[in-house]
Amino acid sequence: MATEKRTIFSPELAARFDRLVTLYPVKRSALVPMLLYSQDEVGYISPEVIVELADRLDIRTNDVESVLSYYSMLRTKPVGKYNVQVCTNISCMLRNGYGILEHCKKRLGIGHKEVTPDGLFSLEEVECIGACCWAPAVQVNYDFYDDLTVEKMDQVLDDYQAGRGKVTV
Amino acid sequence: MADVTFTVDGKKLTAPAGTLLIDACRTAGIEIPAFCYYPGLSLQAACRMCVVRIEKMPKLQTACTTPVAEGMVVQTETEEVKQSRKAVLELLLGNHPLDCPVCDAGGECELQDMTFKYGAGESKYIETKQHREEQKWSPVVYFDRPRCILCYRCVRVCGEGMDVWALGVQNRGVTSVIAPNGGDHLGCEECGMCIDICPVGALTSDTYRYKTRPWEMNHVGTVCTHCGDGCKTTLGVKRSNDGMEIVRGDNRDKSGINNDFLCIKGRYAFDFANRTDRLTTPLVRQADGKLAPVSWEEALTFAANKLNEVRSNRGGNAIGVIGSNRTTNEENYLLQKFARGVLGTNNIDHHRTADYAAFAAALKGKANREASLRDFISAPAMLLLGNDPTEQHPALAWQIRSNVRQNRARLYVANHREIKLRRQAKAAVELPQDGYASFISYLAGNDGAFTGNDANDFREALRKEESLVIAFGSEFRGRDIQALVEFGLSMPNVKFACLGDYSNSRGAADMGLLPDLLPGYVPVASEHKFAEETGIEWPKQPGLDLVQMLDAAGSGEIGALYVVGANPVARYGVDPSALKNTFLVVQDMFLTETAVLADVVFPAANAYEKAGTITNTYGDLQLVKKAADKAGVRSDFELIVRLADKMGADPKKLVPFGKGVRADFGQSRGAQSGEADRHAVWLSANHLEPKLSPFDPFAIFDEIQRLVPSYNVPRLNLLAGNDEHVKSELVQIDTTGSRRDLVLPANDGLYTSGTLGRYSDKLAEVLASKTTEIAETAAD
Numbered sequence: 001m002a003t004e005k006r007t008i009f010s011p012e013l014a015a016r017f018d019r020l021v022t023l024y025p026v027k028r029s030a031l032v033p034m035l036l037y038s039q040d041e042v043g044y045i046s047p048e049v050i051v052e053l054a055d056r057l058d059i060r061t062n063d064v065e066s067v068l069s070y071y072s073m074l075r076t077k078p079v080g081k082y083n084v085q086v087c088t089n090i091s092c093m094l095r096n097g098y099g100i101l102e103h104c105k106k107r108l109g110i111g112h113k114e115v116t117p118d119g120l121f122s123l124e125e126v127e128c129i130g131a132c133c134w135a136p137a138v139q140v141n142y143d144f145y146d147d148l149t150v151e152k153m154d155q156v157l158d159d160y161q162a163g164r165g166k167v168t169v
Numbered sequence: 170m171a172d173v174t175f176t177v178d179g180k181k182l183t184a185p186a187g188t189l190l191i192d193a194c195r196t197a198g199i200e201i202p203a204f205c206y207y208p209g210l211s212l213q214a215a216c217r218m219c220v221v222r223i224e225k226m227p228k229l230q231t232a233c234t235t236p237v238a239e240g241m242v243v244q245t246e247t248e249e250v251k252q253s254r255k256a257v258l259e260l261l262l263g264n265h266p267l268d269c270p271v272c273d274a275g276g277e278c279e280l281q282d283m284t285f286k287y288g289a290g291e292s293k294y295i296e297t298k299q300h301r302e303e304q305k306w307s308p309v310v311y312f313d314r315p316r317c318i319l320c321y322r323c324v325r326v327c328g329e330g331m332d333v334w335a336l337g338v339q340n341r342g343v344t345s346v347i348a349p350n351g352g353d354h355l356g357c358e359e360c361g362m363c364i365d366i367c368p369v370g371a372l373t374s375d376t377y378r379y380k381t382r383p384w385e386m387n388h389v390g391t392v393c394t395h396c397g398d399g400c401k402t403t404l405g406v407k408r409s410n411d412g413m414e415i416v417r418g419d420n421r422d423k424s425g426i427n428n429d430f431l432c433i434k435g436r437y438a439f440d441f442a443n444r445t446d447r448l449t450t451p452l453v454r455q456a457d458g459k460l461a462p463v464s465w466e467e468a469l470t471f472a473a474n475k476l477n478e479v480r481s482n483r484g485g486n487a488i489g490v491i492g493s494n495r496t497t498n499e500e501n502y503l504l505q506k507f508a509r510g511v512l513g514t515n516n517i518d519h520h521r522t523a524d525y526a527a528f529a530a531a532l533k534g535k536a537n538r539e540a541s542l543r544d545f546i547s548a549p550a551m552l553l554l555g556n557d558p559t560e561q562h563p564a565l566a567w568q569i570r571s572n573v574r575q576n577r578a579r580l581y582v583a584n585h586r587e588i589k590l591r592r593q594a595k596a597a598v599e600l601p602q603d604g605y606a607s608f609i610s611y612l613a614g615n616d617g618a619f620t621g622n623d624a625n626d627f628r629e630a631l632r633k634e635e636s637l638v639i640a641f642g643s644e645f646r647g648r649d650i651q652a653l654v655e656f657g658l659s660m661p662n663v664k665f666a667c668l669g670d671y672s673n674s675r676g677a678a679d680m681g682l683l684p685d686l687l688p689g690y691v692p693v694a695s696e697h698k699f700a701e702e703t704g705i706e707w708p709k710q711p712g713l714d715l716v717q718m719l720d721a722a723g724s725g726e727i728g729a730l731y732v733v734g735a736n737p738v739a740r741y742g743v744d745p746s747a748l749k750n751t752f753l754v755v756q757d758m759f760l761t762e763t764a765v766l767a768d769v770v771f772p773a774a775n776a777y778e779k780a781g782t783i784t785n786t787y788g789d790l791q792l793v794k795k796a797a798d799k800a801g802v803r804s805d806f807e808l809i810v811r812l813a814d815k816m817g818a819d820p821k822k823l824v825p826f827g828k829g830v831r832a833d834f835g836q837s838r839g840a841q842s843g844e845a846d847r848h849a850v851w852l853s854a855n856h857l858e859p860k861l862s863p864f865d866p867f868a869i870f871d872e873i874q875r876l877v878p879s880y881n882v883p884r885l886n887l888l889a890g891n892d893e894h895v896k897s898e899l900v901q902i903d904t905t906g907s908r909r910d911l912v913l914p915a916n917d918g919l920y921t922s923g924t925l926g927r928y929s930d931k932l933a934e935v936l937a938s939k940t941t942e943i944a945e946t947a948a949d
Binding site for chain 2: 063066
């Protein structure tokens with residue numbers, strides 16, 4: 001049915017969505033997970049994603065937008081290949097979270113919610129990411145780095161810059 | 170459900186288990202304030218105004234989400250509760266502009282009322298208020314963002330209530346904002362429900378905004394003059410240079426058969442009444458062939474002499490009368506009495522939009538089988554055959570949606586189009602356009618009559634229903650209606666509703682604007698009481714119907730045509746030259762396609778400018794009250810009486826005024842109920858007998874109630890502003906003969922209303938905006 005329709009998602013994700021909508025008593029309950037999976041695949045919630053999700057759930061696009069605009073972790077603009085999310089909530093703040101953030105800003109030459117010109121990095125100041133025990137913490141895409149210092153942060157960024165991915169810490 | 174007993178503010182109350190505390194309290198007269206709670210919509214619990222103290226529960230509880238429980242003890246106005254509500258108000262007022270003196274809602278604002286009650290005059294917040302410019306979302310809806318208190322009533326009424334879902338909430342926390350579906354504009358049905366339901370002045374209407382203050386208007390509850398649903402609408406009227414002008418239409422009196430609902434036409438399409446090109450003087454065609462204003466005396470004398478001339482030279486049958494779908498029952502009754510008794514002809518008809526005569530014949534003698542509009546809000550199951558209520562009967566569509574949503578009623582839809590109500594349907598069948606009759610035959614058990622995918626399941630489910638209301642559109646006529654009713658009566662507890670267009674099409678048929686039937690569907694040839702009561706000779710030979718009359722006028726067989734509030738030239742595509750040898754008298758508000766051909770034109774009042782009764786398409790009889798007034802115009806009632814008088818007829822025989830047949834309580838209607846009513850009030854104030862005026866519609870209503878058994882309903886309830894269902898089983902129609910099918914559906918949509926709709930600037934503006942919207946979409 002839905003898989004035969006034109007979709008902007010990969011066949012795997014489209015199949016996953018076909019199943020997902022059947023798991024809830026009300027179809028529209030699948031919206032939030034669908035938004036998250038779409039963001040992982042597309043990189044952000046594009047207007048095309050909104051249209052397709054609305055269509056799949058039999059709701060209007062403005063309903064999707066209402067939910068979408070509520071959650072700060074859902075993006076409507078593309079981010080860098082590596083999205084650096086620096087926590088500045090209380091534990092991290094006490095352990096120099098702002099220092100890490102300022103350092104990233106200086107090194108990458110971008111501010112909050114901005115992307116480097118080469119599209120490699122983007123930077124975001126985020127609320128608690130649940131790693132208070134090992135503050136200060138940073139999340140790059142889905143990878144965690146904790147107990148950071150400015151030097152360690154530099155190394156993390158170096159690894160990504162060189163395309164090594166998560167090797168440090 | 171079983172009742173539970175609980176205590177509120179020391180009073181012992183009882184309510185069914187499951188009732189929300191806020192409803193239970195309000196029913197008992199204990200007011201609990203709330204912004205976000207609205208009966209019938211989903212629960213939001215966003216505003217925290219309805220908090221109460223319930224014993225044995227931690228913290229204050231929201232009354233709008235708490236069901237009552239046995240032994241519950243509640244305090245609704247303690248110091249703690251007051252303090253909490255005051256704090257809520259203080260937060261709401263944190264960014265709410267204090268522009269109450271210019272705000273539309275000022276004086277009827279729930280936030281204002283609450284602030285007045287709980288007081289939050291001083292605020293700890295010193296931040297600068299965030300101002301946003303107002304936005305125009307559509308030709309009718311404006312949004313003032315800073316005034317919004319985020320109760321989400323508009324979002325819910327648009328989505329759940331209207332099934333339009335044009336409004337949403339974006340962002341969160343303090344940046345939350347109500348957002349329309351088009352980004353910066355609304356793509357919706359323009360019903361204005363969001364504006365009506367807004368507790369503050371965040372949503373305002375283009376027709377009313379910055380026009381006046383609520384307390385400067387008189388508010389008159391009357392009945393909408395557009396479609397056949399007969400919604401109650403409250404008109405706000407204000408004195409103007411030439412009478413009383415309507416400045417607002419809304420639904421603040423929710424006692425009507427429409428409950429909370431009103432569509433764009435009831436709310437905003439009253440503007441035809443205020444148009445500057447309305448006729449305000451009588452016009453008579455002069456020797457140079459042009460219509461020119463003349464005095465009333467001259468116009469009435471001229472028209473009467475000409476009609477007399479035709480009648481005495483060529484007989485009454487050389488005169489034809491065409492009545493209206495929007496005039497009151499009294500005017501319709503009077504018009505046919507005038508045609509039959511004074512002109513001496515049965516050549517009388519109107520634009521028929523449904524076959525009410527066939528429906529009356531089918532229901533004759535079957536009591537309580539006709540559904541009121543109210544039945545659709547409570548019936549456990551509904552069958553909709555043909556028609557598209559969302560477009561043609563918006564109030565019916567509202568009742569059906571509400572019933573499905575709130576009571577889990579089951580809706581069955583059979584239609585040849587993909588109508589919007591299929592979204593609410595439990596089962597739906599798509600029919601060919603001419604397949605309705607065979608589908609009924611199929612439902613009745615004739616398997617061969619119809620084949621369709623889901624037809625069998627549909628029939629199985631439908632036949633299991635133990636109580637059903639059936640609404641059918643103009644797809645059904647004559648024998649098809651008979652067959653449908655026969656099928657329906659084979660099931661238990663079935664009621665029927667015949668859907669026709671325009672506010673009083675039903676009344677026109679019921680009141681005998683038909684060439685073969687008198688009021689109450691009495692055949693003209695039968696023995697009847699009308700002659701005996703009125704002392705007038707009633708012609709026995711059936712007359713010409715509307716189409717025959719127009720043909721006869723073209724061929725010269727009809728010498729004079731009297732058209733009251735109708736536009737047959739446009740509706741039936743009459744060639745203007747066909748009427749050039751016919752003496753044409755027209756009563757209308759505007760110089761319509763028909764009026765411009767007339768020899769005499771009388772400027773008529775509309776339904777908002779007169780009193781009387783009208784009957785909606787379901788047979789609900791309601792009172793219309795005079796709201797507006799326009800210098801120069803006269804009601805059709807008065808015009809008919811004056812014309813008859815000038816023709817030499819005895820007005821007392823036409824309108825039994827001053828006979829003292831039955832006392833009419835003038836004081837039960839207000840001083841705003843029209844000239845005749847004001848006269849009656851004056852009379853009773855001076856200890857004189859009321860109903861001494863020949864223009865009192867209630868003198869005719871008395872006669873209708875005496876002579877038309879189906880209209881002999883309890884009167885007091887009607888005068889109190891409520892609806893009474895006519896007793897449709899008491900018609901006297903002869904069920905044997907077959908009649909010619911002359912039904913011509915109006916095919917009006919949400920933004921059209923026949924000729925009248927074309928004179929509404931607001932409807933025209935909305936229609937134009939919809940056309941560009943469609944063009945834009947097509948270009949994408």
